[in-house]
Amino acid sequence: xxxxxxxxxxxxxxxxxxxxxxxxxxxxxxxxxxxxxxxxxxxxxxxxxxxxxxxxxxxxxxxxxxxxxxxxxxxxxxxxxxxxxxxxxxxxxxxxxxxxxxxxxxxxxxxxxxxxxxxxxxxxxxxxxxxxxxxxxxxxxxxxxxxxxxxxxxxxxxxxxxxxxxxxxxxxxxxxxxxxxxxxxxxxxxxxxxxxxxxxxxxxxxxxxxxxxxxxxxxxxxxxxxxxxx
Amino acid sequence: xxxxxxxxxxxxxxxxxxxxxxxxxxxxxxxxxxxxxxxxxxxxxxxxxxxxxxxxxxxxxxxxxxxxxxxxxxxxxxxxxxxxxxxxxxxxxxxxxxxxxxxxxxxxxxxxxxxxxxxxxxxxxxxxxxxxxxxxxxxxxxxxxxxxxxxxxxxxxxxxxxxxxxxxxxxxxxxxxxxxxxxxxxxxxxxxxxxxxxxxxxxxxxxxxxxxxxxxxxxxxxxxxxxxxxxxxxxxxxxxxxxxxxxxxxxxxxxxxxxxxxxxxxxxxxxxxxxxxxxxxxxxxxxxxxxxxxxxxxxxxxxxxxxxxxxxxxxxxxxxxxxxxxxxxxxxxxxxxxxxxxxxxxxxxxxxxxxxxxxxxxxxxxxxxxxxxxxxxxxxxxxxxxxxxxxxxxxxxxxxxxxxx
Numbered sequence: 001x002x003x004x005x006x007x008x009x010x011x012x013x014x015x016x017x018x019x020x021x022x023x024x025x026x027x028x029x030x031x032x033x034x035x036x037x038x039x040x041x042x043x044x045x046x047x048x049x050x051x052x053x054x055x056x057x058x059x060x061x062x063x064x065x066x067x068x069x070x071x072x073x074x075x076x077x078x079x080x081x082x083x084x085x086x087x088x089x090x091x092x093x094x095x096x097x098x099x100x101x102x103x104x105x106x107x108x109x110x111x112x113x114x115x116x117x118x119x120x121x122x123x124x125x126x127x128x129x130x131x132x133x134x135x136x137x138x139x140x141x142x143x144x145x146x147x148x149x150x151x152x153x154x155x156x157x158x159x160x161x162x163x164x165x166x167x168x169x170x171x172x173x174x175x176x177x178x179x180x181x182x183x184x185x186x187x188x189x190x191x192x193x194x195x196x197x198x199x200x201x202x203x204x205x206x207x208x209x210x211x212x213x214x215x216x217x218x219x220x221x222x223x224x225x226x227x228x229x230x
Numbered sequence: 231x232x233x234x235x236x237x238x239x240x241x242x243x244x245x246x247x248x249x250x251x252x253x254x255x256x257x258x259x260x261x262x263x264x265x266x267x268x269x270x271x272x273x274x275x276x277x278x279x280x281x282x283x284x285x286x287x288x289x290x291x292x293x294x295x296x297x298x299x300x301x302x303x304x305x306x307x308x309x310x311x312x313x314x315x316x317x318x319x320x321x322x323x324x325x326x327x328x329x330x331x332x333x334x335x336x337x338x339x340x341x342x343x344x345x346x347x348x349x350x351x352x353x354x355x356x357x358x359x360x361x362x363x364x365x366x367x368x369x370x371x372x373x374x375x376x377x378x379x380x381x382x383x384x385x386x387x388x389x390x391x392x393x394x395x396x397x398x399x400x401x402x403x404x405x406x407x408x409x410x411x412x413x414x415x416x417x418x419x420x421x422x423x424x425x426x427x428x429x430x431x432x433x434x435x436x437x438x439x440x441x442x443x444x445x446x447x448x449x450x451x452x453x454x455x456x457x458x459x460x461x462x463x464x465x466x467x468x469x470x471x472x473x474x475x476x477x478x479x480x481x482x483x484x485x486x487x488x489x490x491x492x493x494x495x496x497x498x499x500x501x502x503x504x505x506x507x508x509x510x511x512x513x514x515x516x517x518x519x520x521x522x523x524x525x526x527x528x529x530x531x532x533x534x535x536x537x538x539x540x541x542x543x544x545x546x547x548x549x550x551x552x553x554x555x556x557x558x559x560x561x562x563x564x565x566x567x568x569x570x571x572x573x574x575x576x577x578x579x580x581x582x583x584x585x586x587x588x589x590x591x592x593x594x595x596x597x598x599x600x601x602x603x604x605x606x607x608x609x610x611x612x613x614x615x616x617x618x619x620x621x622x623x624x625x626x627x628x629x630x631x632x633x634x635x
Binding site for chain 1: 231234235238239242524525528529530531532533534535536538629630633
């Protein structure tokens with residue numbers, strides 16, 4: 001029986017960087033089970049990315065409580081949050097965000113280096129992951145030598161390399177053509193099944209929404225619908 | 231991989247890295263060249279000034295330097311001279327007896343500085359023989375004098391003429407003597423040239439009735455850099471209530487002041503140079519951090535600690551600084567070695583002035599290793615201080631803000 005691995009209550013985020021405070025999240029109560037493949041949808045400015053950032057320990061909520069994988073993120077300091085992200089979270093960003101001076105293999109290895117995994121193990125896992133995402137023949141290419149779709153596949157391999165409990169993907173298909181997006185989603189769904197990693201997407205993309213088993217809709221920082229497909 | 235990452239990062243913008251390396255190298259090259267010339271020129275000047283008269287160190291009776299009279303002379307003990315001569319670092323000991331007298335030629339009289347010398351030892355220190363313009367050099371045991379050219383002209387004296395000295399001897403005794411002029415010496419310093427008379431030491435002691443007394447022992451040392459140590463140890467070894475030991479800095483404070491003024495002037499130029507270079511380096515650091523703000527945000531987001539990110543940035547800074555410094559040393563080393571072996575010749579009046587002081591008419595260059603090391607330290611310190619900015623930038627970077635940028 002899968003257990004609840006993410007729990008938020010009264011999650012609120014107010015940005016006070018402008019003259020008029022912006023309420024990005026207005027009291028979000030949410031529970032996500034282990035191994036879910038969830039899409040958070042909603043119009044621009046609805047709070048999708050903010051929710052993902054808070055769940056990923058990149059940002060603190062203004063109010064409310066957030067517990068991810070048994071960690072109460074409100075209580076962690078900057079250094080503890082970095083360690084939390086390294087050990088538990090894999091990020092996939094819209095703009096791929098690979099390190100441009102490293103090759104595909106080195107980008108995947110890098111996160112394992114941060115985890116102090118021995119070199120031989122790092123090399124083997126990086127090669128295996130890149131094979132799995134279909135880039136076995138492009139391992140020694142730098143990001144600028146890869147297409148957008150290929151870069152995003154490297155980003156997924158990097159996100160999985162640290163064996164995270166959660167993968168948070170912020171608009172992962174936004175910059176991809178239809179075929180690349182389809183392949184990427186297929187690959188992530190496969191890994192979700194196989195590795196039991198919990199995936200949470202923020203997206204506008206209908207293809208992602210169709211693939212997701214649960215769809216949470218946000219509007220003005222509040223959950224307006226939460227549908228789990230049969 | 232961190233080293234690899236840092237290395238690849240600095241070559242992301244090849245042109246900017248090359249400009250930064252070149253500006254650091256230029257600063258090291260220019261400042262090394264300047265320091266090399268200044269060190270060698272002053273080293274030469276000090277060596278010549280010291281060999282011109284004072285020696286590197288002098289030993290007097292306590293209180294002599296403030297009240298230079300024969301009453302403050304000391305007994306010339308053989309044990310003292312041999313003790314000083316055997317002191318580590320001392321290569322020559324030159325005894326002198328100095329006082330004043332009225333000197334008369336055929337029909338003119340003038341106040342003079344009379345110096346009793348050991349002719350051979352004096353020549354060893356001051357190259358007095360090379361300053362001869364007429365006649366012959368003094369020999370020990372002679373009852374003859376050497377007269378400075380300006381004084382000889384005033385008294386209308388030539389070699390083999392007679393000079394009469396009248397003055398006050400030790401403890402108020404009368405001092406009077408008649409001497410044949412052995413030769414004429416010329417000094418570039420007008421002050422010395424118009425008033426010096428040299429006598430063999432025993433003759434001067436007889437003239438002033440001092441017995442076997444001296445006013446000073448001038449010392450030459452093997453390494454000018456050890457003068458302060460030798461002075462201090464000699465002062466410890468000799469009876470401090472009886473003797474004062476002074477080094478050339480104390481004997482010629484005006485030379486020290488001149489050196490200090492020149493050094494400060496050079497420092498100001500170097501500070502301006504380094505300030506200009508610092509702005510260039512800082513510009514690079516600013517660009518390195520600003521253009522990678524987003525990427526650094528990603529690195530923090532995926533779990534790279536700030537300390538590791540700062541370490542990578544520090545490695546980049548270190549590579550730029552060390553690379554530029556090494557390049558600067560590699561460029562300046564052959565140039566300075568060449569200049570050391572082929573100093574710049576000086577011509578015209580300046581050349582004549584140099585020769586009058588017994589100096590070779592050239593602008594010399596020093597090849598001392600500390601010249602290069604000093605530049606390396608300076609660049610390292612500047613870079614370390616400027617490098618605080620990127621490290622501070624990373625410390626304050628908020629990943630989520632960087633990802634939004």
